[in-house]
Amino acid sequence: MKRILYICIGLLLTFSSCQNDYLIDGGISSPYAYVTTVEYLKANPQKRFQNILTFYEKAGMLDLLNTPGATVFMPSDYSLNSYVLQIREQKREEYNDLNYAFTLDSLFVHIDEYKENLKMYIVPETINRDDVGSGREVKSLLGNDMYIYMQESPLYTGDSDNVPALPNSKPWFLYYRLIINGLDPSDEELEANDPNKDESSMCQTSGIITTTGILHALEDYHKLFFNKMATPPRI
Numbered sequence: 001m002k003r004i005l006y007i008c009i010g011l012l013l014t015f016s017s018c019q020n021d022y023l024i025d026g027g028i029s030s031p032y033a034y035v036t037t038v039e040y041l042k043a044n045p046q047k048r049f050q051n052i053l054t055f056y057e058k059a060g061m062l063d064l065l066n067t068p069g070a071t072v073f074m075p076s077d078y079s080l081n082s083y084v085l086q087i088r089e090q091k092r093e094e095y096n097d098l099n100y101a102f103t104l105d106s107l108f109v110h111i112d113e114y115k116e117n118l119k120m121y122i123v124p125e126t127i128n129r130d131d132v133g134s135g136r137e138v139k140s141l142l143g144n145d146m147y148i149y150m151q152e153s154p155l156y157t158g159d160s161d162n163v164p165a166l167p168n169s170k171p172w173f174l175y176y177r178l179i180i181n182g183l184d185p186s187d188e189e190l191e192a193n194d195p196n197k198d199e200s201s202m203c204q205t206s207g208i209i210t211t212t213g214i215l216h217a218l219e220d221y222h223k224l225f226f227n228k229m230a231t232p233p234r235i
Contacts, residue, residue: 036066037210041074051077051104058108059115064122064141071123071214073176073203075222080104082231083224090229117225120144120178121218128214129174129207137183145179147198174206174216178226199226 033040041049052075056062065072081104088102107114119142127138127148135149153171177200184190190197201222208215223231 031207031209033208033210033215035210036212037072037215038062038065040208040210040215041065048076048078049074052080055080055108055111055115056118058111059118061115061118064119066212067122067124067141069124069126069213070141071125071127071216073121073123073201073216073218075121075218075224076220078220079218079222079224083107083227086223086227086229086231114225116142120146120225123148126214128209132174137179145183147177147179147183147200149175149177151175151202174203175200176203176216176218177201195228199223199228201226 035043038053041053053062056065064070065074084102084104084107087107088100091102092098092100120140122141123138123146124141125138127136129150132148132150135147138146138148140146150172153173177198180198181196184198202219203216204219206216208217223229
């Protein structure tokens with residue numbers, strides 16, 4: 001009887017924890033990480049940021065991720081690996097050579113051609129989810145005009161194909177957008193292949209408060225540097 005009581009109490013506590021308003025985009029139950037942004041990324045259990053951190057390190061910009069009060073929109077290794085494939089396919093077409101090899105090491109060898117773009121993922125001010133409002137224009141450390149906004153998603157509400165509804169979910173996701181020749185009034189105004197169309201990426205996890213600033217992790221499908229090259233198969 002006592003064992004049954006303990007089980008019931010455990011289930012009640014589990015259900016109560018599901019009411020937490022913070023868990024809305026695959027994030028953690030507590031927003032506080034008592035380490036620096038770089039330390040937090042290095043400690044990721046799935047090692048999803050190892051190569052991109054190496055990219056920052058070889059570019060001499062690793063410390064920029066720990067800029068006091070800065071907000072980091074961090075791409076994952078999936079984005080970096082896809083970018084390498086994109087460049088490889090581009091160069092194979094350029095040189096008409098289907099065997100042209102371009103690897104992550106090749107990128108590092110030619111790092112001076114790419115490294116400045118890494119600054120676009122750092123915003124030199126503190127911006128968490130509650131600071132966005134109806135949308136906020138900012139400048140990245142590179143000087144790009146960026147737009148940060150929240151958008152409701154059909155995920156977990158039962159309105160999305162093959163995704164079951166979850167009780168007490170709040171499907172609002174944070175997005176990071178590169179503004180190209182002025183902010184697009186809406187995603188429907190321009191054709192997808194229009195060179196002036198802004199490029200947006202969703203954050204798969206947001207609102208991590210480190211000892212140096214705010215960290216938001218971009219989705220794995222993010223195209224590194226918001227490039228418009230053809231997307232190769234994922235690796």
